[in-house]
Amino acid sequence: MLQKVSRVLVSVFLLCILASCANQNSNQTTKPNTDRSNVRFVVVTHGQPADPFWSVVKKGVDQAAKDMGVKVEYQSPDRFDMAAMAHLIDAAVASRPDGLVVSIPDADALSPSIKKAIDAGIPVISMNSGNDAGKRLGVLVHVGQTEYEAGYKGGERMASEGVKYALCINHEVGNAGLDARCQGFSDALKKAGAKVDLLAVELANPTESQQRIEAALAAKPNIDGIMTLGPTGADPALNALRSKNLLGKVKIATFDLSDKVLTAIKNGELDFAIDQQQYLQGYLPVVLLTLYRENLNTVANDVVMTGPGFVTKENVDKVTDLAKKGTR
Structure with missing residues (x-):
């Protein structure tokens, strides 16, 4: 293919x-x-x-x-x-x-x-x-x-890193493409024997989004993985992990790139981004x-x-240089 x-x-x-x-x-x-x-x-x-x-x-x-x-x-x-x-x-x-x-x-x-x-x-x-x-x-x-397949690949990657209980955070409920990403992600992890919960957050309200993620982490302390469906979801998720002192303890990845996403990958805070x-x-x-x-x-x-494609710590520097030109 x-x-x-x-x-x-x-x-x-x-x-x-x-x-x-x-x-x-x-x-x-x-x-x-x-x-x-x-x-x-x-x-x-x-x-x-x-x-x-x-x-x-x-x-x-x-x-x-x-x-x-x-x-x-x-x-x-x-x-x-x-x-x-x-x-x-x-x-x-x-x-x-x-x-x-x-x-x-x-x-x-x-x-x-x-x-x-x-x-x-x-x-x-x-x-x-x-x-x-x-x-x-x-x-x-x-x-x-194809969004389902992209989500599936992300789920496979998280499963290979040992994730057993993940959140899929949807910042734009009603977007069929984002729903398909979460479905593919969930299916791959469930095939590996892991559990996935879906969490809806508000695109226009990052503060409230962070609070919802913090509440989910507090209610389910055995969560060890988070997938966000774009930078709009990644930022509040990272802030939630920082506030709970869980960076490095909970695997986190996202779809799509932004300056903050690339910096987080470079700093080892984000595991990968699906590009x-x-x-x-x-x-x-x-x-x-x-x-x-x-x-x-x-x-x-x-x-x-x-x-x-995947942006990881191995290739993030090259991608960051291109992102500065506005093409990645």
Whole structure:
């Protein structure tokens, strides 16, 4: 499977190079002869550009727009709000873009709006969340990681480190992708004979989140592992362990990267982070839509996999250097 994924990614980048560079002469090093200035794509996600994770996605979107010479509009609701996101997709469809990129954290809420785009003849690529829903709807391809499998890999890794009783902390209940992460994590640990409890915390209230985690640790002192589903959950979980003097005694890992996550890995406070390379999730859909519009190019797989990978103490320094550039 990984070999197939690698071949797909290599093909994508080769096509990108060909599309951007084939018509350049020796005196043109940055701008292809093909004029794409009137090509416009819209990207609608459930994550805000101010969020550390989504700021990297947007950087990928912006760089791809520059490299392809197209216009791209990045839009998101002010908070996790599926009604508002559906409205943004509807407005994008009404504006008749040349292509649409969407995340699908809640298929029930967003499918009607995405179906309108497909029925209107607008090519759609899904990214980050919703690979199964995207396939059912008929999007061209999904760019991201399959969340259940990523959670499963994280659970296997924790089980190999001897965890017997873990918390899976969900900071955005209702996000199908996050639910799948917890399910995969739980299934892997339970297969190894361990126990997992789910704990919901509030995305917008880190103080309350920390208090809920502290209460869970106090009520269940035999907890020896914590998985958080993103930096928003990792920060209060780390603070909870610090306040209870449990750092180093309870294994803790997270999905996704941030400055604080990378620092915690470097300091030995976090065991690992599951990296889905969100820069690629922003970059590749713009490239793929450009190639589809110009040459009807598609990829053979339903999902172009960008993860999961693992950031550990062994590779954190290299990843940190890239994160400072805003690309990891």
